[in-house]
Amino acid sequence: MTESDFLNDYDPAAFPSVAVAVDVVMMAVVEQALRVLLIKRAEHPARGRWALPGSLLQPDEDLDRCAARAAAGKAQVDRAVLRQFRAFSAPDRDPRLRVVSIGYLGLVTPDVLLRAADGEHRMAAELRRTGESFYVRGEGGGRLTLAFDHLDIISAAVAQLRRDLDRTTDAFGLLPTEFTLRDLQRVHEVIRGESVNKPAFRKRMLDSGRLEPTGRKDTGGPFRPAELYRLRKGAQ
Amino acid sequence: MTESDFLNDYDPAAFPSVAVAVDVVMMAVVEQALRVLLIKRAEHPARGRWALPGSLLQPDEDLDRCAARAAAGKAQVDRAVLRQFRAFSAPDRDPRLRVVSIGYLGLVTPDVLLRAADGEHRMAAELRRTGESFYVRGEGGGRLTLAFDHLDIISAAVAQLRRDLDRTTDAFGLLPTEFTLRDLQRVHEVIRGESVNKPAFRKRMLDSGRLEPTGRKDTGGPFRPAELYRLRKGAQ
DNA sequence: TGAATAGTGTCTTTCAGACAATATTCT
């Protein structure tokens, strides 16, 4: 039997049926705190609960493309840095049917997140740390109970972002194209959850080869303007 | 409509059908080189090609359990360190049907790998580096063409192992329970692909808090015996 | 001039690499 004969005879229904989804943890640093985009579920299951934007993997797309589609569609965000970080697979994590979900980090600037969160069933909820774990703070200030295992997914996303803060350029997705070293430091401080030594941080960043001066300055406030930098093309 | 009514009415067939699999990159350091367990495919598709041991996700198990089952079953390995590292999802990566595969690192000692590779349709193939990419060296010395995208999976696995060498204790899976600092250094050197400064390496490892002296010594050769250490419980 | 922040200089500590010396075991 040749391979093509075999494939013609093949019955896909013999495989256990599983759905594959992408869930995007769309984050931004807003006023010294990490926030994450949540959408209130309009349908069962978990109707009325806050959940991550996500999408089912379609036959003709790979996971990266599915994540981009979820970001542009449900999340209403274009131009996010998207990165796969882990699969979530507890057999009962979705009551409908077996769903294996691939978690994606989505990094955006505060204005993009706040615009995407504008609406009655959408919010940019604040992420709070308590020791090693996290919770999501609703608008009134109380802890939100999220749908499915989405709080686990968010926790894993933040842990991943923190672990890779110095090894990848992901965190630059949280900043606009041009930014000052102070902006960059603030982002690092929020992600690491502690303050950072300024001269050492500046030297380390400038020596990393990732930054490129634009020549422009940030003339925003009543004080000395800071140099604007951008992420160097091809930097990793 | 209540949530349970909704679930009773729900039709799982409405979801796109995808199979989820786990592929395990089972590795060991054998004679100063990384080797990976390959199994010759007995069936179409890709019959006769060398492939990674893997398994389809079953309804009642999560991915970690599926990886453990693949390791114990197809790979014939018990007691491996198993760790998820990335999902592979190109739509045409399997000609049968849509398969999203979750890659797992499997770290074992050389004796375990060689025992698992004992058989006509099994081998422990050497991984070779050429610049940034990798290839798999067969027994005659030539490059093997692997089934599906399994060479990509292996490359990603080695890259991941290297990236996380100092941040996780994964690499200790490549060593027996008790080992000398020299053994540990050799493993690091093979993974990093370059030699390591001995005093600095020793100090760094001993200061890491991951090691625990056993009090025993390795009286193997015609020279001064080395202290034996073990991985401290709970070390990360 | 004062407020506020940007950016730099210096000192100190920590850590890793280079190199070499000492220690221990077996033949």
Place this chain on the structure above:
DNA sequence: AGAATATTGTCTGAAAGACACTATTCA
């Protein structure tokens, strides 16, 4: 004693933290 490897010590340079100083802009 000699071979072989384990283990430690010392020097040096790089990097980061602490702290304080200078620089620049606007009100």
